[in-house]
Amino acid sequence: MFLNILLQTQTIVQKDIPLPLPVPEWVLVVVLVSMFLVHILFINFMVGGSILTLVYQLLGLRKPDYDKLAYEVAQTITVNKSMAVVMGIAPLLAINTVYTTYFYTANALTGLMWILIIPLVTIAFLLLYAHKFLWHKLDNNKFLHISILATAVAIFLFVPLIFLTNVNLMMFPDKWSVVEGFLSALVLPNVFPRYLHFLNACMAASGLLLVWYFGRKDFDFEEKFPMLSRYNVRKNLYTVTFYGSVVQFLVGPIVLVTLPSQGLGWNVLLVIFTGASIAIVAMVWLWKEITGPAAQFGRHFTKIALTMGVVVLFMGSGRQLYRSNVIDPHRKLVAKKTAEYEKLVKEAQAEALKPKTTETAAATHPGEAIFQMNCVACHQVNDKLVGPSMVEAAGIYKGNLDGLMGWIRQPGKKREGPAMPAQAHLGDDKIKQVAEWVLTLNK
Numbered sequence: 001m002f003l004n005i006l007l008q009t010q011t012i013v014q015k016d017i018p019l020p021l022p023v024p025e026w027v028l029v030v031v032l033v034s035m036f037l038v039h040i041l042f043i044n045f046m047v048g049g050s051i052l053t054l055v056y057q058l059l060g061l062r063k064p065d066y067d068k069l070a071y072e073v074a075q076t077i078t079v080n081k082s083m084a085v086v087m088g089i090a091p092l093l094a095i096n097t098v099y100t101t102y103f104y105t106a107n108a109l110t111g112l113m114w115i116l117i118i119p120l121v122t123i124a125f126l127l128l129y130a131h132k133f134l135w136h137k138l139d140n141n142k143f144l145h146i147s148i149l150a151t152a153v154a155i156f157l158f159v160p161l162i163f164l165t166n167v168n169l170m171m172f173p174d175k176w177s178v179v180e181g182f183l184s185a186l187v188l189p190n191v192f193p194r195y196l197h198f199l200n201a202c203m204a205a206s207g208l209l210l211v212w213y214f215g216r217k218d219f220d221f222e223e224k225f226p227m228l229s230r231y232n233v234r235k236n237l238y239t240v241t242f243y244g245s246v247v248q249f250l251v252g253p254i255v256l257v258t259l260p261s262q263g264l265g266w267n268v269l270l271v272i273f274t275g276a277s278i279a280i281v282a283m284v285w286l287w288k289e290i291t292g293p294a295a296q297f298g299r300h301f302t303k304i305a306l307t308m309g310v311v312v313l314f315m316g317s318g319r320q321l322y323r324s325n326v327i328d329p330h331r332k333l334v335a336k337k338t339a340e341y342e343k344l345v346k347e348a349q350a351e352a353l354k355p356k357t358t359e360t361a362a363a364t365h366p367g368e369a370i371f372q373m374n375c376v377a378c379h380q381v382n383d384k385l386v387g388p389s390m391v392e393a394a395g396i397y398k399g400n401l402d403g404l405m406g407w408i409r410q411p412g413k414k415r416e417g418p419a420m421p422a423q424a425h426l427g428d429d430k431i432k433q434v435a436e437w438v439l440t441l442n443k
Helices: 002-010 025-059 064-087 089-098 100-133 142-170 182-186 191-215 230-257 266-291 301-353 358-363 366-374 390-396 401-409 428-440
Strands: none
Touching: 025 064, 025 089, 025 142, 025 191, 025 301, 064 089, 064 100, 064 191, 089 100, 100 142, 100 182, 142 182, 142 191, 191 230, 191 301, 230 266, 266 301, 366 428, 390 428, 401 428
């Protein structure tokens, strides 16, 4: 009860769109969680791979084989990019459907930056292709070539901040009334810990992918990179995975403590701590790969990959459980407000459809008849519905027929709630009749 009162006094409670879901909600949630995890995995490969390519290319300024290594890693980035885009469609549609009010409110509050995601990502993708396909043509202009990739990496490092800010804001309806654009939402407590967690996930996932990529039997590493050791390169990539996982493990508690506690139910904590416990096992195997003898190198790879996959599944499920916990009280308030609104609309429509006696119909002002046909879904004579009562409007525009007609033709927005749509389609004669009738209510 206290939480409901708190939400009602501090939080914007909207009306939902009263449309049925196309399938049961649990189906959409399964799609959201499973497909998002696949999507974010390829995002990790893309971002982490871009960073590693940039590092190898910089090392390649002194050791040409590292430049060749960078070229090989770069071949994977555009493939992972395409997979990330394709796999992102399903979770985007699912989150739009299940959390419509929250997703679009966050979109609106982050404003221009949310819209900029499309041009920014488009530019980054074009830069990736330019970097990949101009590799040999820019052999004599490494500064330009590296700058192209560095710009793409900078965009890749910025765009996740927009996504994280948006998704973070979805979960905090109590902040909607105080957030004033992207920068305001960016400084909410949970954004930067989650961002740091994400970046290290990118490095850990990409390191593990490249350990497999360069360890394939059909990949002739020694012929392509005569000055590099396959063992050392893969060992270094294991090290990237290990330390990326360590930082994630350290940042995880910060992510938890910066989340509002009302979403941290026992179910969330159980799932997250189970995932963390499994991650420790994977990290032990990683450490054995890094410090063990070269002759036994790679024997733990399959176990590490499978265990990390299970950890990702647990963490993704915990994230969804938290989101559900923290949003559910607000969703109940929204459902209540939506039901009240629908009830008022039905009552107004029923009143408008009631048959009138000949005597009453003859006495009805022509403007009132037009009002009953066009306006009762949002207005009543004496009570506020969606918009103000007509008695209130008559008091505001007392003696100002032209002002009231102008407002009906092209309304502005003076109060909380949806803006009134323009009614110019009624024509001047009908608008005048409605305005004249409204003003009679003040006599």
